[in-house]
Amino acid sequence: MSDLPIGYWLKHLDRLIENDFDRALASESVGRRHWQVLNSLHNEPGTIADLDRRLTPFLDENEDTVAPVVERLRELGWVEGLVALALTPRGEAEHEKLFARVGEARARLTRGIADEEYRAAVDVLERMSANLEQG
Template identity: 45%
Template sequence: MKPTSRPIGYWLRHLHNLIEAQFEAALAEDRLGRRHWQTLHLLHEAARTRAQLDAALAPFGTDGDGAVDDLARRGWVARDDDGRLGLTTAGQTAHAQVAARVEEARARLMSGLTTEQYVETVRVLAVMAGNLESASPTAGAETR
């Protein structure tokens, strides 16, 4: 069967499931979930208030304070004097170790593709999403 004989919805769902499984495997060594990684990586970029962190993570759903609390229990995340969340020294070390495994997973995903092909794929998907969002006010409400 040719790949083009299946509809885009099949490939989107199939790829999503494969990416999720790939991330689970990459994060399993540290008993982390994808939300842990997203939180760890955002806080690696910059310290953030809880509201800023929640806003950055909103497109991916919510798990309440579970990931932040777990990362804090591990000693990887702490609040500064201004109440912002940031990575501790142990958190920076953990981020570097987990980032290496995440990068390996991304490299497998990108094998055989150029950066330009990836960028074009993302652009096309964004246009498709925009088309549907503009056609129906409720179609994109969950992603905003």
Template identity: 45%
Template structure:
């Protein structure tokens, strides 16, 4: 019997697989996973740059370049201190969101909702133990 790989291995492996899969899914739109995270955040509500940086800090400390890319693409705009989606950005978001939803469903395929929720809660508690 072989020893199972530790938690850290599976966390890194899964993150790499998600990054790769989402990267392929988003590449058709000239987006990265960070662009998607910014777009997903501002699609929910206009958000300040400071709040975007804070919300996405676990992934990347500063997402100004991604915001600037979305603005150059016409998918986002600055409205005072807030970053918001444009009409074009909303349409792009809706299209990309459907593809991301399909990928997320693929990730959890065959895992009952209660098992998924238990796993997420367990990971949250492990993080809290280290914080």
């Protein structure tokens, strides 16, 4: 077992996940944030404010909104609407195609990790978060 603290592993893993997703989605000229917006709108259409609220935990320190990501998806013809945003039929088709690539990335991430181990790790991280949120 490593002597490095959990903060190191959390940041290191987050960077690796970000890079792996970006590589998996690069052929479509989109990255992890684009996927998150696309998937969020697939699950539930909404406004940029809705997306910001849903995706805040994923935003980097230099990102305060997903608006530029939405604009890129709009340019690709995957998102429509000025206030209320939704996926276009092309956006739905792209979501389906990218869903498979994201599944492959998630499989790489959890290779050799049993379902119970994954759930236990998420549970511990969730409780640690709750501890710090309570102060």
